[in-house]
Amino acid sequence: xxxxxxxxxxxxxxxxxxxxxxxxxxxxxxxxxxxxxxxxxxxxxxxxxxxxxxxxxxxxxxxxxxxxxxxxxxxxxxxxxxxxxxxxxxxxxxxxxxxxxxxxxxxxxxxxxxxxxxxxxxxxxxxxxxxxxxxxxxxxxxxxxxxxxxxxxxxxxxxxxxxxxxxxxxxxxxxxxxxxxxxxxxxxxxxxxxxxxxxxxxxxxxxxxxxxxxxxxxxxxxxxxxxxxxxxxxxxxxxxxxxxxxxxxxxxxxxxxxxxxxxxxxxxxxxxxxxxxxxxxxxxxxxxxxxxxxxxxxxxxxxxxxxxxxxxxxxxxxxxxxxxxxxxxxxxxxxxxxxxxxxxxxxxxxxxxxxxxxxxxxxxxxxxxxxxxxxxxxxxxxxxxxxxxxxxxxxxxxxxxxxxxxxxxxxxxxxxxxxxxxxxxxxxxxxxxxxxxxxxxxxxxxxxxxxxxxxxxxxxxxxxxxxxxxxxxxxxxxxxxxxxxxxxxxxxxxxxxxxxxxxxxxxxxxxxxxxxxxxxxxxxxxxxxxxxxxxxxxxxxxxxxxx
Numbered sequence: 001x002x003x004x005x006x007x008x009x010x011x012x013x014x015x016x017x018x019x020x021x022x023x024x025x026x027x028x029x030x031x032x033x034x035x036x037x038x039x040x041x042x043x044x045x046x047x048x049x050x051x052x053x054x055x056x057x058x059x060x061x062x063x064x065x066x067x068x069x070x071x072x073x074x075x076x077x078x079x080x081x082x083x084x085x086x087x088x089x090x091x092x093x094x095x096x097x098x099x100x101x102x103x104x105x106x107x108x109x110x111x112x113x114x115x116x117x118x119x120x121x122x123x124x125x126x127x128x129x130x131x132x133x134x135x136x137x138x139x140x141x142x143x144x145x146x147x148x149x150x151x152x153x154x155x156x157x158x159x160x161x162x163x164x165x166x167x168x169x170x171x172x173x174x175x176x177x178x179x180x181x182x183x184x185x186x187x188x189x190x191x192x193x194x195x196x197x198x199x200x201x202x203x204x205x206x207x208x209x210x211x212x213x214x215x216x217x218x219x220x221x222x223x224x225x226x227x228x229x230x231x232x233x234x235x236x237x238x239x240x241x242x243x244x245x246x247x248x249x250x251x252x253x254x255x256x257x258x259x260x261x262x263x264x265x266x267x268x269x270x271x272x273x274x275x276x277x278x279x280x281x282x283x284x285x286x287x288x289x290x291x292x293x294x295x296x297x298x299x300x301x302x303x304x305x306x307x308x309x310x311x312x313x314x315x316x317x318x319x320x321x322x323x324x325x326x327x328x329x330x331x332x333x334x335x336x337x338x339x340x341x342x343x344x345x346x347x348x349x350x351x352x353x354x355x356x357x358x359x360x361x362x363x364x365x366x367x368x369x370x371x372x373x374x375x376x377x378x379x380x381x382x383x384x385x386x387x388x389x390x391x392x393x394x395x396x397x398x399x400x401x402x403x404x405x406x407x408x409x410x411x412x413x414x415x416x417x418x419x420x421x422x423x424x425x426x427x428x429x430x431x432x433x434x435x436x437x438x439x440x441x442x443x444x445x446x447x448x449x450x451x452x453x454x455x456x457x458x459x460x461x462x463x464x465x466x467x468x469x470x471x472x473x474x475x476x477x478x479x480x481x482x483x484x485x486x487x488x489x490x491x492x493x494x495x496x497x498x499x500x501x502x503x504x505x506x507x508x509x510x511x512x513x514x515x516x517x518x519x520x521x522x523x524x525x526x527x528x529x530x531x532x533x534x535x536x537x538x539x540x541x542x543x544x545x546x547x
Contacts, residue, residue, distance in 0.1 A: 053097035055150035060085035060093065062128075062149050065247060066256030069159035069263040070307025071325065072201060074139035077159045077263065079103060080307040081147050083128040087247040088229050090240050096124040102148045105134055109144045109156060122149075127243050129304045139164040140171075157260040160200060162327050168509070169328030174198065176262070177503040179205040179269070179439025180469030181249070186220045186522030188254035190470045190502050193517065193529040195257040199504060200327075202262045205439030205467065206269025206391045208306075209245050211236040211298075220474055220523040237294050242301035250305065259307075266306050267321055267335050269391040269440055273298040276410055278344045280317075292317040322370050324377055331507055332383035334374050336390035341367025346414055351399060351406040358414050365392075365415040366422075375425030384539060385507050386426070389437040393445070394419065395464050396453035398489040399482065405489060411440075423451060426461065433539055434462025435512065437505075441466060442473040443480065444503070444516045446495035446535055448543050456491050460543040465514050467503040475521045476500055478532070494544045497532050511538045513547055 062083035070078045083101070086093025098121050105116040116137070122128040130147065137143070140163040147154040163169040176199045181188065194202065215233040228248075236242045250256065270276050273295055275283050282291035296317040303314055312321060321337040342365045346358035364371065378386055388394075394412045398405035407413035426434055434449060445466035452458035468476070480498040487496055499518035506513045515534045519527035534547035 051097045053095060053099050055099050055101070055152075058083075058085060058094070058099075058150050058152060061152055062094070062099075063147065063152060063154040065250040066259055067145070067147065067154050067157040068259035068307040069145065069157055071265055071309055071323075072160055072162045072263050073325070074162045074164050075137050076133060076135045077105075077137065077143060077145075077161060078307050078309050079105075079130075079132040079134060079145050079147075079157070079159070081130050081154055082250075082305070083122045083130070083149055084247060087251055088231075088244070090231070090244065091124075092128055092247070094124070094128055098123050099128060099149060101130055103130075103132055103134075103145065104148075105137075105143050105145045107141070107143065109158070111144065111146065111156075115143070126304050127301075131308070131310070133309055137161050139167070140169075155256070155260055159263045162325070163330075164328060165326055167328040169330035172506060172508045173327045173330055174200050174504060174506045176202040177205060177437055177439070177465065177467040177505065178202060178470055179467055180207040180442055180472035181255070182207075182210045182469075182472040183249050183252070184214045184221060185474050186471035186500065187525045188252050188470055189519050189522055189525060189527050190500055190517070191252075191254040191258040193519070194502055195254065195261040197262075197504060199262055202258065202264045203333075203389045203437060204264055204266040205389060205437060206267060207271045207439065207469075207472065208266065208268065208302075209236075209242075209249050210271045210472075211245070211274055214245075214248065220471075236298070239297040239301060242298050243304070246301060246305040264307055265325065265333070265335060265389065266308065267337060267389060267391065268302060268339065270339055272302050273339070276345065276349055277339065278342045279340065281344045322366075322373065326383065327507075329382055329384065330509065331385040331387055332377070332381045333387045333389060334377055336366060336374070336388060337370065338365050338391045341370060343415070345409040347409055349409050352409050352414075353404055353406055354413070354416070358409060359416055361417040363415050363417055365412060365418040371418070371421060371425075374422065375429060378426055378429035378431050381429070381431070384509055385433045385435055385512065386431045387435045387437060387507075391438065392440045393438055393464075393466065394436045395445075395447035395449055395492060396490065397486070397493075399485065401485060401489045423449075423461070427451070431461075433512075433537075433542065435505075435537075436462065436464040438464055438466040439469075442469040442476070442498075444468045444495060444497040444499075444501070444518070444532065445493060446514065446516070446533070446544050447490075448492040448494060450492050453492065460492075462542050463512075463514075463537045463544050465503055465505060468497065468499065468501050468516075468518070470502070471500060471522050473498075473500070474523055478518075494535065495533050499532065501529075501532075509539065511536050514544075515547075 068080040084092035107113040299314040299319040325333040343363040392411040412419045447464035448460045449462040450458040476498040501518035518532045535544040
């Protein structure tokens, strides 16, 4: 069934909201925000509930979805939780009343040396999620945190602050890379192993959830409840749909363990909203005003359920997710959003031959504002490593050994002018140690980034580390059927593996090391962890070499 043939998943309430506010008004932030509120009876962001629920009246554990932290700064951490005694119910098992939650931050895991404590409000308007920005902390410190609601105490989490902005970060930095975790295609065994890794931070590069229907038949899991509620057996469209889907994913104990063990820096790809959408263009043939209402619901649920700070709070269908983080003077991270502002995929999407449509210089993957922000940030950077966490494959990727070859219209290959502007911007800014971090494709890749991909002898100006999926694609294979073709057609591709897993990267002042971790199976539990390959790239001499 083609996208145009698929029936609209939009509810009558969503369509009524779009019609009520009209296309012209809807295609503004204010109009879409108002339409979202109209469709789901949602008060304005920040509005307080009329009544408060005494937390002592909560009779079941409200911390079923665990805790998380994110976006570490030198003097601040972001702490997250959600109150949901019954997470598979639309209201999480709580009435539409606000709940006061207390939190603690300590230097030790037994909470004998508490350095900060306070109160926060879990608002029903935000699905009783809690985002606490704790400030006035010491740089480069490990902290432990927990929440309380009435007599209930959350699991403890471990987080850390970044080094001081001007420091050399002498101990270096280690981080994990994950992406693509379709719940019904396998167990989160990779997260179980990642929770035990000694890393400073984890970057999630998108597809935290999938919008497709999930039911108790045909999946790769034995569901905890035997049969999932019917609410999951439909595509996510409404705010309630997306909220329930996050509850399903976050109910997994291995995902909760990884969040508790490490701070996360997150960015989305397409499936947090809808497959392969581009800006306001949906996959399906629905009016833009209807899709933007869906996008507004998806973006709000994303912010609610991710460890994100206040500046990322969405306004209607808009959420400024791209942002910059520093790890002393060792690394600058420019986290990108390659979905929200992109031109529509050329030639109908998929794998196609390049041509005038895809090569149009006006086409963009990042949008003009984000592109300028990225390049201007490089001009001001004093970091040894300039790292770009983002979603889709950056390096050229042919799928045939004969030319011309088709390329993916959804990746940077479908936006070559946009990629060229970014590469030229890095060169003009004097970026010497560029590293691009990528998810999306459900395989491990290692690429040398060439200044001119059409010339194998061109200068290598950086590296691209592509992490495989956590579960998407089920077990996979060490050498997929196209392994020989891709390795031959792309001489700058240094590694290709189709198993599930993650990557760990260590950055130092002399070199970086990437370890590609895999598990042999995810459709059953208990797979051991294997390091499938390791590579290093040296400061001032970019190019991946086997470690």
